[in-house]
Amino acid sequence: MAESTILIKDAKLVFTGETKSVLIKDEIIAEIDDVISEENVDKVIDAKGMILSPGFVNTHTHLSMSLFRGLADDYDLDSWLNDYIWPIEANLNENYCYIGALLAAVELIKSGTTTFSDMYFYMEDVARAIDEAGIRGVLSYGMIDFADAEKRENEFRENISLYENCNGMSDGKIKVFFGPHSPYTASKELLERVRQEANKYNTGIHIHVGETQKEVDDLVESTGMRPFEYLESLGLLGPDVVAAHAVWLSDNEIDIIKKYDVKISHNPCSNMKLASGISPVAKLLENGICVSLGTDGASSNNNLDLLEEMKFASLLQKVDTLNPLVLPACEVLKMATINGAKALGLEDEIGSIEVGKKADLILLDTNSVNMTPDSSDLCSNVVYSANGSNVDTTICNGKILMENKKLTTLDEEEIYKKARIAIKELKEMN
Ligand SMILES: O=c1[nH]cnc2c1ncn2[C@@H]1O[C@H](CO)[C@@H](O)[C@H]1O
Protein backbone atom coordinates (compact mmCIF):
# COMPACT_ATOMS: atom_id res chain seq x y z
CA MET A 1 0.00 0.00 0.00
CA ALA A 2 1.23 3.46 -0.83
CA GLU A 3 2.21 5.71 1.99
CA SER A 4 -0.30 8.29 3.09
CA THR A 5 0.98 11.77 3.86
CA ILE A 6 -0.45 14.76 5.69
CA LEU A 7 1.20 18.17 5.73
CA ILE A 8 0.35 20.53 8.59
CA LYS A 9 1.39 23.88 7.20
CA ASP A 10 2.58 26.92 9.17
CA ALA A 11 1.47 26.01 12.69
CA LYS A 12 2.83 27.66 15.82
CA LEU A 13 4.58 25.09 18.02
CA VAL A 14 3.22 25.41 21.53
CA PHE A 15 6.44 25.07 23.51
CA THR A 16 8.70 27.26 21.35
CA GLY A 17 6.32 29.63 19.56
CA GLU A 18 8.11 28.98 16.24
CA THR A 19 6.06 28.68 13.07
CA LYS A 20 6.79 25.33 11.42
CA SER A 21 5.33 22.81 9.04
CA VAL A 22 5.06 19.16 9.98
CA LEU A 23 4.94 16.26 7.55
CA ILE A 24 3.24 13.07 8.68
CA LYS A 25 3.94 9.85 6.79
CA ASP A 26 1.53 7.10 7.72
CA GLU A 27 1.53 7.14 11.53
CA ILE A 28 4.89 8.90 12.01
CA ILE A 29 6.11 12.50 12.24
CA ALA A 30 8.55 12.42 9.31
CA GLU A 31 9.74 16.01 9.07
CA ILE A 32 9.51 19.34 10.88
CA ASP A 33 10.76 22.36 8.96
CA ASP A 34 10.17 26.02 8.13
CA VAL A 35 8.91 25.10 4.68
CA ILE A 36 7.95 21.66 3.38
CA SER A 37 6.91 21.07 -0.22
CA GLU A 38 3.26 20.23 -0.85
CA GLU A 39 4.17 18.13 -3.83
CA ASN A 40 2.85 14.58 -3.69
CA VAL A 41 1.26 15.25 -0.29
CA ASP A 42 -2.16 13.59 0.04
CA LYS A 43 -3.63 16.13 2.41
CA VAL A 44 -2.63 19.66 3.37
CA ILE A 45 -3.94 21.29 6.54
CA ASP A 46 -3.51 25.05 6.53
CA ALA A 47 -2.68 25.72 10.17
CA LYS A 48 -1.90 29.40 9.90
CA GLY A 49 -2.81 31.05 13.21
CA MET A 50 -3.24 27.72 14.95
CA ILE A 51 -1.26 26.30 17.85
CA LEU A 52 0.19 22.82 17.41
CA SER A 53 0.47 20.74 20.58
CA PRO A 54 1.17 17.11 21.30
CA GLY A 55 -2.16 15.33 21.89
CA PHE A 56 -2.99 15.26 25.59
CA VAL A 57 -2.52 12.13 27.72
CA ASN A 58 -5.13 11.42 30.42
CA THR A 59 -3.52 8.93 32.78
CA HIS A 60 -6.51 8.12 34.95
CA THR A 61 -10.10 7.78 33.87
CA HIS A 62 -13.09 5.46 33.71
CA LEU A 63 -14.53 6.06 30.23
CA SER A 64 -17.82 4.22 30.57
CA MET A 65 -18.66 6.27 33.68
CA SER A 66 -19.53 9.12 31.31
CA LEU A 67 -23.01 7.60 31.46
CA PHE A 68 -23.10 8.61 35.13
CA ARG A 69 -22.34 12.28 34.53
CA GLY A 70 -24.28 14.28 37.11
CA LEU A 71 -25.77 11.17 38.64
CA ALA A 72 -24.37 11.58 42.15
CA ASP A 73 -22.94 15.03 42.80
CA ASP A 74 -21.68 16.50 46.04
CA TYR A 75 -20.83 13.39 48.05
CA ASP A 76 -17.52 12.27 49.45
CA LEU A 77 -15.80 9.26 47.89
CA ASP A 78 -17.07 6.77 50.42
CA SER A 79 -20.72 7.71 50.06
CA TRP A 80 -20.42 8.32 46.30
CA LEU A 81 -19.09 4.79 45.73
CA ASN A 82 -21.08 2.81 48.27
CA ASP A 83 -24.46 4.53 48.08
CA TYR A 84 -24.65 5.56 44.41
CA ILE A 85 -22.00 4.28 42.02
CA TRP A 86 -21.50 0.65 43.02
CA PRO A 87 -25.27 -0.01 43.11
CA ILE A 88 -25.78 1.30 39.57
CA GLU A 89 -22.57 -0.37 38.31
CA ALA A 90 -24.05 -3.71 39.38
CA ASN A 91 -26.42 -3.42 36.39
CA LEU A 92 -23.80 -2.60 33.77
CA ASN A 93 -23.35 -4.88 30.79
CA GLU A 94 -21.31 -5.07 27.58
CA ASN A 95 -23.56 -2.72 25.68
CA TYR A 96 -23.75 -0.01 28.32
CA CYS A 97 -19.99 0.02 28.78
CA TYR A 98 -19.49 0.16 25.03
CA ILE A 99 -21.83 3.14 24.67
CA GLY A 100 -20.33 4.90 27.68
CA ALA A 101 -16.87 4.48 26.19
CA LEU A 102 -18.03 5.86 22.83
CA LEU A 103 -19.52 8.87 24.59
CA ALA A 104 -16.24 9.41 26.40
CA ALA A 105 -14.27 8.99 23.18
CA VAL A 106 -16.28 11.78 21.54
CA GLU A 107 -15.37 14.06 24.42
CA LEU A 108 -11.70 13.06 24.44
CA ILE A 109 -11.28 13.68 20.71
CA LYS A 110 -13.14 16.99 20.88
CA SER A 111 -11.00 18.26 23.74
CA GLY A 112 -7.66 17.16 22.30
CA THR A 113 -6.88 14.01 24.27
CA THR A 114 -5.33 11.32 22.08
CA THR A 115 -4.25 8.85 24.79
CA PHE A 116 -5.96 7.75 27.98
CA SER A 117 -5.51 5.13 30.69
CA ASP A 118 -8.73 3.46 31.79
CA MET A 119 -9.70 1.11 34.59
CA TYR A 120 -13.17 -0.37 34.46
CA PHE A 121 -15.39 -3.33 33.59
CA TYR A 122 -16.36 -4.97 30.26
CA MET A 123 -13.08 -3.69 28.95
CA GLU A 124 -13.19 -5.69 25.73
CA ASP A 125 -16.22 -3.63 24.80
CA VAL A 126 -14.35 -0.49 25.75
CA ALA A 127 -11.55 -1.70 23.43
CA ARG A 128 -14.08 -2.14 20.63
CA ALA A 129 -15.33 1.44 21.12
CA ILE A 130 -11.80 2.83 21.20
CA ASP A 131 -10.81 0.91 18.11
CA GLU A 132 -13.71 2.56 16.25
CA ALA A 133 -12.83 5.98 17.67
CA GLY A 134 -9.16 5.66 16.66
CA ILE A 135 -7.58 6.95 19.87
CA ARG A 136 -4.78 5.38 21.87
CA GLY A 137 -5.49 3.74 25.21
CA VAL A 138 -4.13 1.69 28.05
CA LEU A 139 -6.88 -0.52 29.41
CA SER A 140 -7.06 -2.33 32.71
CA TYR A 141 -9.77 -4.33 34.39
CA GLY A 142 -10.66 -2.89 37.82
CA MET A 143 -9.87 -5.83 40.11
CA ILE A 144 -11.74 -5.93 43.42
CA ASP A 145 -11.82 -9.08 45.59
CA PHE A 146 -12.69 -7.84 49.08
CA ALA A 147 -10.57 -10.79 50.30
CA ASP A 148 -12.79 -13.39 48.61
CA ALA A 149 -10.60 -16.06 46.99
CA GLU A 150 -13.14 -17.07 44.38
CA LYS A 151 -13.74 -13.47 43.36
CA ARG A 152 -9.96 -13.03 43.16
CA GLU A 153 -9.63 -15.86 40.65
CA ASN A 154 -12.33 -14.29 38.55
CA GLU A 155 -10.61 -10.90 38.60
CA PHE A 156 -7.33 -12.40 37.35
CA ARG A 157 -9.18 -14.33 34.67
CA GLU A 158 -10.79 -11.10 33.49
CA ASN A 159 -7.62 -9.00 33.41
CA ILE A 160 -5.53 -11.76 31.83
CA SER A 161 -8.06 -12.51 29.12
CA LEU A 162 -8.28 -8.76 28.44
CA TYR A 163 -4.51 -8.80 28.01
CA GLU A 164 -4.58 -11.81 25.76
CA ASN A 165 -7.41 -10.53 23.58
CA CYS A 166 -6.64 -6.83 23.38
CA ASN A 167 -2.99 -6.01 24.08
CA GLY A 168 -1.52 -4.71 20.81
CA MET A 169 -4.94 -4.29 19.20
CA SER A 170 -5.79 -1.35 16.93
CA ASP A 171 -2.35 -1.24 15.21
CA GLY A 172 -0.71 -1.32 18.63
CA LYS A 173 -2.67 1.70 19.91
CA ILE A 174 -4.32 -0.40 22.62
CA LYS A 175 -2.23 -1.76 25.48
CA VAL A 176 -3.34 -3.62 28.57
CA PHE A 177 -2.21 -3.08 32.19
CA PHE A 178 -3.31 -4.79 35.39
CA GLY A 179 -5.86 -2.74 37.38
CA PRO A 180 -6.03 -3.62 41.09
CA HIS A 181 -8.60 -1.06 42.20
CA SER A 182 -7.01 0.10 45.48
CA PRO A 183 -5.43 -1.06 48.73
CA TYR A 184 -8.88 -0.98 50.41
CA THR A 185 -10.77 -3.10 47.87
CA ALA A 186 -8.02 -5.50 46.80
CA SER A 187 -6.56 -7.99 49.28
CA LYS A 188 -2.90 -8.48 50.08
CA GLU A 189 -3.00 -11.74 48.10
CA LEU A 190 -4.43 -9.98 45.07
CA LEU A 191 -1.87 -7.19 45.20
CA GLU A 192 1.04 -9.63 45.57
CA ARG A 193 -0.11 -11.67 42.63
CA VAL A 194 -0.62 -8.56 40.49
CA ARG A 195 3.09 -7.88 40.71
CA GLN A 196 3.89 -11.43 39.59
CA GLU A 197 1.47 -11.28 36.67
CA ALA A 198 2.64 -7.81 35.61
CA ASN A 199 6.21 -9.14 35.50
CA LYS A 200 5.13 -12.25 33.65
CA TYR A 201 3.25 -10.27 31.00
CA ASN A 202 5.82 -7.47 31.06
CA THR A 203 3.18 -4.79 31.51
CA GLY A 204 2.18 -2.04 33.95
CA ILE A 205 -0.11 -1.57 36.93
CA HIS A 206 -2.83 1.06 37.36
CA ILE A 207 -4.15 1.57 40.91
CA HIS A 208 -5.91 4.18 43.10
CA VAL A 209 -3.71 5.03 46.12
CA GLY A 210 -3.93 7.46 49.04
CA GLU A 211 -7.05 9.21 47.81
CA THR A 212 -8.77 10.03 51.12
CA GLN A 213 -7.82 10.47 54.72
CA LYS A 214 -10.19 7.64 55.56
CA GLU A 215 -8.26 5.26 53.32
CA VAL A 216 -5.04 6.12 55.16
CA ASP A 217 -6.59 5.92 58.64
CA ASP A 218 -8.26 2.56 57.95
CA LEU A 219 -5.08 1.04 56.56
CA VAL A 220 -2.92 2.36 59.40
CA GLU A 221 -5.41 0.82 61.81
CA SER A 222 -5.42 -2.59 60.12
CA THR A 223 -1.76 -2.87 59.08
CA GLY A 224 0.17 -0.15 60.90
CA MET A 225 1.26 1.15 57.49
CA ARG A 226 0.25 4.01 55.21
CA PRO A 227 -0.82 3.11 51.64
CA PHE A 228 2.54 3.45 49.85
CA GLU A 229 4.35 1.79 52.78
CA TYR A 230 1.91 -1.10 52.58
CA LEU A 231 2.31 -1.47 48.81
CA GLU A 232 6.09 -1.39 49.23
CA SER A 233 5.87 -4.16 51.83
CA LEU A 234 3.93 -6.30 49.33
CA GLY A 235 6.54 -5.75 46.62
CA LEU A 236 4.05 -4.11 44.29
CA LEU A 237 5.84 -0.83 43.59
CA GLY A 238 8.04 -0.11 40.59
CA PRO A 239 8.48 2.29 37.65
CA ASP A 240 5.62 0.54 35.83
CA VAL A 241 3.06 1.54 38.49
CA VAL A 242 0.69 4.46 37.85
CA ALA A 243 -0.80 5.51 41.17
CA ALA A 244 -3.89 7.66 40.79
CA HIS A 245 -4.61 10.46 43.28
CA ALA A 246 -1.78 10.19 45.88
CA VAL A 247 -3.43 12.94 47.89
CA TRP A 248 -2.52 11.99 51.45
CA LEU A 249 1.24 11.46 51.55
CA SER A 250 3.75 11.43 54.38
CA ASP A 251 7.36 12.43 53.74
CA ASN A 252 8.28 8.76 53.97
CA GLU A 253 5.75 7.92 51.26
CA ILE A 254 7.18 10.64 49.00
CA ASP A 255 10.60 9.02 49.51
CA ILE A 256 9.12 5.63 48.62
CA ILE A 257 7.45 6.99 45.45
CA LYS A 258 10.79 8.48 44.45
CA LYS A 259 12.80 5.39 45.29
CA TYR A 260 10.63 3.09 43.14
CA ASP A 261 10.05 5.71 40.44
CA VAL A 262 6.29 5.23 40.81
CA LYS A 263 4.35 7.44 38.40
CA ILE A 264 1.64 9.67 39.87
CA SER A 265 -1.61 10.58 38.14
CA HIS A 266 -2.92 13.79 39.67
CA ASN A 267 -6.68 14.35 39.37
CA PRO A 268 -7.37 17.79 40.86
CA CYS A 269 -11.02 18.17 39.81
CA SER A 270 -12.08 14.82 41.22
CA ASN A 271 -10.11 15.47 44.40
CA MET A 272 -11.81 18.82 44.84
CA LYS A 273 -15.29 17.65 43.91
CA LEU A 274 -15.25 14.64 46.26
CA ALA A 275 -13.58 16.86 48.88
CA SER A 276 -10.75 14.33 49.10
CA GLY A 277 -7.94 16.81 49.64
CA ILE A 278 -4.99 18.42 47.86
CA SER A 279 -2.11 16.32 46.55
CA PRO A 280 1.29 17.91 47.31
CA VAL A 281 2.11 18.10 43.61
CA ALA A 282 4.54 21.02 43.80
CA LYS A 283 6.57 19.04 46.34
CA LEU A 284 6.41 15.84 44.25
CA LEU A 285 7.69 17.71 41.20
CA GLU A 286 10.45 19.33 43.28
CA ASN A 287 11.50 15.83 44.22
CA GLY A 288 11.81 14.87 40.56
CA ILE A 289 8.76 12.58 40.66
CA CYS A 290 6.89 12.09 37.37
CA VAL A 291 3.43 13.59 37.89
CA SER A 292 0.92 13.36 35.04
CA LEU A 293 -2.74 14.39 34.88
CA GLY A 294 -6.01 12.51 34.89
CA THR A 295 -9.64 13.54 34.92
CA ASP A 296 -10.96 10.47 36.74
CA GLY A 297 -14.42 9.46 35.47
CA ALA A 298 -16.99 11.98 34.29
CA SER A 299 -19.07 11.14 37.33
CA SER A 300 -16.61 12.79 39.72
CA ASN A 301 -15.34 15.62 37.54
CA ASN A 302 -17.84 16.06 35.60
CA ASN A 303 -16.08 16.16 32.23
CA LEU A 304 -13.01 14.72 30.53
CA ASP A 305 -11.49 18.01 29.39
CA LEU A 306 -7.77 17.94 30.16
CA LEU A 307 -7.45 21.62 29.32
CA GLU A 308 -9.67 22.37 32.29
CA GLU A 309 -7.73 19.87 34.40
CA MET A 310 -4.45 21.61 33.56
CA LYS A 311 -5.74 24.96 34.71
CA PHE A 312 -7.15 23.53 37.95
CA ALA A 313 -3.90 21.66 38.61
CA SER A 314 -1.91 24.85 38.35
CA LEU A 315 -4.29 27.08 40.31
CA LEU A 316 -4.83 24.57 43.09
CA GLN A 317 -1.09 24.29 43.78
CA LYS A 318 -0.66 28.06 43.69
CA VAL A 319 -3.37 28.64 46.26
CA ASP A 320 -2.30 25.68 48.38
CA THR A 321 1.33 26.81 48.59
CA LEU A 322 0.48 30.53 48.40
CA ASN A 323 3.18 30.71 45.75
CA PRO A 324 2.14 31.91 42.28
CA LEU A 325 5.36 30.59 40.77
CA VAL A 326 4.59 26.89 41.22
CA LEU A 327 3.26 24.88 38.28
CA PRO A 328 3.70 27.47 35.52
CA ALA A 329 1.81 26.83 32.29
CA CYS A 330 4.65 25.12 30.46
CA GLU A 331 5.29 22.68 33.28
CA VAL A 332 1.59 21.80 33.48
CA LEU A 333 1.42 21.23 29.74
CA LYS A 334 4.35 18.83 30.09
CA MET A 335 2.44 16.99 32.81
CA ALA A 336 -0.45 16.55 30.36
CA THR A 337 1.80 15.39 27.50
CA ILE A 338 5.30 13.97 27.98
CA ASN A 339 4.82 13.04 31.66
CA GLY A 340 1.65 11.18 30.72
CA ALA A 341 3.58 9.35 28.02
CA LYS A 342 6.28 8.42 30.55
CA ALA A 343 3.71 7.20 33.04
CA LEU A 344 2.32 4.79 30.48
CA GLY A 345 5.74 3.66 29.21
CA LEU A 346 5.06 5.36 25.87
CA GLU A 347 7.64 8.18 25.95
CA ASP A 348 9.53 6.75 22.96
CA GLU A 349 6.34 6.84 20.90
CA ILE A 350 4.28 9.86 21.94
CA GLY A 351 4.09 12.94 24.21
CA SER A 352 6.12 15.43 22.14
CA ILE A 353 6.42 16.81 18.62
CA GLU A 354 9.57 15.12 17.38
CA VAL A 355 10.62 13.45 14.16
CA GLY A 356 10.24 9.68 14.48
CA LYS A 357 7.46 9.83 17.07
CA LYS A 358 3.89 8.79 16.38
CA ALA A 359 1.78 11.62 14.98
CA ASP A 360 -0.53 12.28 17.95
CA LEU A 361 -1.08 15.98 17.42
CA ILE A 362 -3.74 18.61 17.94
CA LEU A 363 -4.38 22.07 16.58
CA LEU A 364 -6.01 24.79 18.66
CA ASP A 365 -7.73 27.63 16.90
CA THR A 366 -6.56 31.00 18.20
CA ASN A 367 -9.20 32.95 16.30
CA SER A 368 -11.69 32.90 19.16
CA VAL A 369 -12.34 35.40 21.90
CA ASN A 370 -10.71 33.54 24.78
CA MET A 371 -7.55 33.01 22.72
CA THR A 372 -7.17 36.64 21.62
CA PRO A 373 -4.59 38.09 21.81
CA ASP A 374 -1.80 35.47 21.81
CA SER A 375 0.42 35.58 24.82
CA SER A 376 4.14 35.60 24.05
CA ASP A 377 4.03 32.26 25.83
CA LEU A 378 1.63 29.99 23.96
CA CYS A 379 1.57 27.54 26.89
CA SER A 380 -0.17 30.32 28.80
CA ASN A 381 -2.92 30.53 26.15
CA VAL A 382 -3.37 26.77 26.20
CA VAL A 383 -3.27 26.18 29.96
CA TYR A 384 -4.87 29.32 31.37
CA SER A 385 -7.20 30.54 28.58
CA ALA A 386 -8.23 27.61 26.42
CA ASN A 387 -10.96 25.07 26.91
CA GLY A 388 -11.81 21.94 24.97
CA SER A 389 -13.91 23.79 22.43
CA ASN A 390 -10.83 25.60 21.12
CA VAL A 391 -9.50 22.33 19.73
CA ASP A 392 -9.95 22.39 15.95
CA THR A 393 -8.11 19.28 14.77
CA THR A 394 -7.17 16.02 16.46
CA ILE A 395 -4.80 13.52 14.89
CA CYS A 396 -3.90 10.17 16.45
CA ASN A 397 -1.37 7.74 14.97
CA GLY A 398 -1.35 9.83 11.78
CA LYS A 399 -5.10 9.59 11.35
CA ILE A 400 -7.36 12.64 11.43
CA LEU A 401 -10.09 12.04 14.03
CA MET A 402 -11.44 15.59 13.97
CA GLU A 403 -10.98 18.40 11.46
CA ASN A 404 -12.61 21.86 11.62
CA LYS A 405 -14.26 20.60 14.83
CA LYS A 406 -16.03 17.79 12.93
CA LEU A 407 -15.48 14.21 13.99
CA THR A 408 -14.44 11.81 11.26
CA THR A 409 -14.73 8.42 12.97
CA LEU A 410 -17.76 8.75 15.26
CA ASP A 411 -21.37 9.84 14.80
CA GLU A 412 -21.83 12.01 17.86
CA GLU A 413 -25.59 12.59 17.57
CA GLU A 414 -26.19 8.87 17.35
CA ILE A 415 -23.96 8.27 20.38
CA TYR A 416 -25.75 10.94 22.46
CA LYS A 417 -29.07 9.29 21.66
CA LYS A 418 -27.84 5.85 22.70
CA ALA A 419 -26.23 7.23 25.85
CA ARG A 420 -29.48 8.90 26.93
CA ILE A 421 -31.35 5.64 26.47
CA ALA A 422 -28.66 3.66 28.31
CA ILE A 423 -28.72 5.84 31.43
CA LYS A 424 -32.52 5.90 31.43
CA GLU A 425 -32.59 2.09 31.40
CA LEU A 426 -29.92 1.85 34.08
CA LYS A 427 -31.81 4.22 36.37
CA GLU A 428 -35.00 2.25 35.91
CA MET A 429 -33.23 -0.95 36.96
CA ASN A 430 -31.70 0.72 40.00
O1 LIG B 1 -11.81 8.22 42.39
C1 LIG B 1 -12.15 7.04 42.52
N1 LIG B 1 -11.75 6.34 43.61
C2 LIG B 1 -12.07 5.05 43.80
N2 LIG B 1 -12.82 4.36 42.95
C3 LIG B 1 -13.25 5.00 41.86
C4 LIG B 1 -12.94 6.33 41.58
N3 LIG B 1 -13.50 6.66 40.41
C5 LIG B 1 -14.14 5.57 39.97
N4 LIG B 1 -13.99 4.56 40.84
C6 LIG B 1 -14.49 3.19 40.75
O2 LIG B 1 -13.42 2.35 40.40
C7 LIG B 1 -13.92 1.20 39.76
C8 LIG B 1 -13.13 1.08 38.48
O3 LIG B 1 -12.82 -0.18 38.15
C9 LIG B 1 -15.39 1.44 39.54
O4 LIG B 1 -16.14 0.75 40.51
C10 LIG B 1 -15.50 2.93 39.69
O5 LIG B 1 -16.78 3.38 40.08
Ligand SMILES: [Zn+2]
Ligand atom coordinates in the same frame (compact mmCIF):
# COMPACT_ATOMS: atom_id res chain seq x y z
ZN1 LIG C 1 -10.64 6.73 39.58
